[in-house]
Amino acid sequence: MDVSALPGFYAIAQADPDRLAVIDTDGSRTTYGELLARVDQVSHGLRDRGLTTGDVVAGVLPNGLDAIVMLMATGQLGLYYVPVNWHLTQAEVAYILDDCDARLVVAGEAEAAAVPGAEIGTDRLAAGQPATAPEERAAGAVMWYTSGTTGFPKGVQRPLPGAAPESIVPLYTWFLGEVLDLRPGDGVHLVTSPMYHSAPCAHTQFALHLGHTVVIAPRFEPAAVLELIDRHRVTNAMMVPTMFHRMLRLPAEVRQRFDVSSLRQVIHTAAACPVAVKQAMMDWWGPVLYEYYGSTESTIAFAVRPHDWLARPGTVGRPAPTFEAKILDAAGEEVPVGEPGLIHVKSGLGAFEYRKDRAKTAASMRGEWYAPGDIGYLDEDGFLFLCDRRTDLIISGGVNIYPAEIEAALLEHPAVADVAVIGVPDEEWGHQVVALVEPAEGVTPGPELTARLLDHCGPRIAKFKHPRVIEYRERLPRTPTGKLSRSKVRQAYLEAR
Known part of the structure; x- marks a missing residue:
């Protein structure tokens, strides 16, 4: 079925309920129709708990179906959803839950010990609820917590759109098409990292809005991930440079055992990728590595397609659509082309603020310009090259x-x-x-x-x-x-x- 004209997950699930949505860590399969039914039931359960527009729900959940259900349910109720790192201590989790004012917390069975009073999974929320769309649907937002390099973590909060989820999906699909060549259709997306991090979580949500099948790896193990790519004919994935380095360390006979020819976009971010590592991956997988540079605060600020990177090894790309960039010295003056300085970006996609910390928000901004804290330079064609973090x-x-x-x-x-x-x-x-x-x-x-x-x-x-x-x-x-x-x-x- 052609899903190119359909506005996102909720509509795709109604129009094509038998489309495969999720292959979980244990190999179990869930269709779009089954996933939407669960999402709607949990949505009604959240409403019955008294949650209303602007309230906060937190999830201390391992990668899997429950994490996706919470993401999509809060996404149609006008709620903020806070994914919490399940590796944190009980005190660290408690700090985040208190800081975000979570009205409800859903945890996995193994994670619940660190979260007294949490709901265990989504079963109780869904029990006895109708599998029909809730009334007065409105787009929610994910509020990720980030600590940057120092200090307590802070929630990166953006204004709620104040519109139905379907109305904002076209912006997502347009943007992803422009920077990463991701299109609606019969794609298969592989999740390799914990969804409490912003990029893996966002790409999971994007994949469902594009009508793709989401395959969730139990954990990152080089040979196991290659086997999933081969078995499920994965077309796109989000990875980080450490994963590339580990896969390249596999013996040649192991690497040759797996067919990775289905890959079209392997997107990497989160850390600088050494030129030699990225070149070796493209020698192996072909020109399929797409890179973007940004942060939880700035989202995707720069992006580069494979052939542009091959022409300029080491670049993280030019400003993404709606973004502007400039490089400033310590005095706040723009530096010449090719000279390193502090990177500043400005987005037309809307501002953010750190929850309950106006001072930290103000300190990270220079007017409308946000400084991620990295040092870099622009070449004569506007391509950004990173040097390092200012603090390092x-x-x-x-x-x-x-x-x-x-x-x-x-x-x-x-x-x-x-x-x-x-x-x-x-x-x-x-x-x-x-x-x-x-x-x-x-x-x-x-x-x-x-x-x-x-x-x-x-x-x-x-x-x-x-x-x-x-x-x-x-x-x-x-x-x-x-x-x-x-x-x-x-x-x-x-x-x-």
Whole structure:
């Protein structure tokens, strides 16, 4: 069935109820019609609990059908939905629930222990409720909590649209088509990361509005994900560079076992992707890697298609439709083309605010312009190249050094599974460069490996960027979306020293 003219999930489910909507982590299948019936039942259940427009519902839910049901039910009731990281401690979860003023919390069975008083799953909300659309439907919004680099997490809140869900879907589909070539139809979307993060959650919702089938991986394991792509003929997925690095480490005979020719768009974000890693992935999968740069606050601010990236390796793209960008120095003046500075973006899609924190909102803005906190430069054609986060910049001997550049060079060595580069205080130089390396499986750390890694850096980065110290770690702390907090790594390193 052609769904190109249908305005999103709710209408698609009514017009084509037998269309496959979700393949869950256990392999169970749910059609669009079955999913909508559950969404409508839960919607009535939420209304019966007294929830009205603008109220907040939180979900401490693992990836799976319940997480999708809550996303789509709140999305037609004019509610704010807060997905909560189930890896947090009870105190951390309690802080978010208190800060967002959640009227109701739904948790998974395993997660409920950290959330006293939570509903366990969606069964009770749905029990005895009609599988019909609720009255006075209105688009809701997801309010993700983000801590940036420091401080307590804050909810990124946007005004509710004040319109039916169907009325805003055309904007989504137009935007996704413009920046990622995603189209309505018979696509298959693979979820590889926890849906409490903004990008995996948003792409799951987008996939259903496009009429695609959503396949949910139980967790990211390189060979298992390749098998899902092969078995379900996945056409699009959202991944992060750490996943690429891990898949490239698979033996050639394992990689060749799986057919990935169905892939059309593999979208990556969340962290800088080393040029060599991305090039190797496109050598393997073909020109299917789409990249965007943004944040929970700014959404998709820059995007680049595969062929544009191949022409300009390393870029994260030009401003997405409705966005403007400029690069400013410390004094707030625009810098010349090619000169690094602090990235600022302005969107026509509407403003955000940090819930209950006007001061933090104001501090992140310069008028209408938002500063994500990253350093980068624009080339003569308006393509953005990232250097690093402002908070991670190393200044050694008065020279700016960007850890991401050193990490990218070290990751090219087959003995390196992961690496974090930090700056630590040095009386003579101000800071010195320290690399914390996670060796690849079967590699023995020690002076010999250190010498090989420094030799490897020789032709790739200038001498003043070489690590003064290389130490080894069994595992570096990354989030499930692949983000590495260098500030936390640096703090742990200094405390241990």
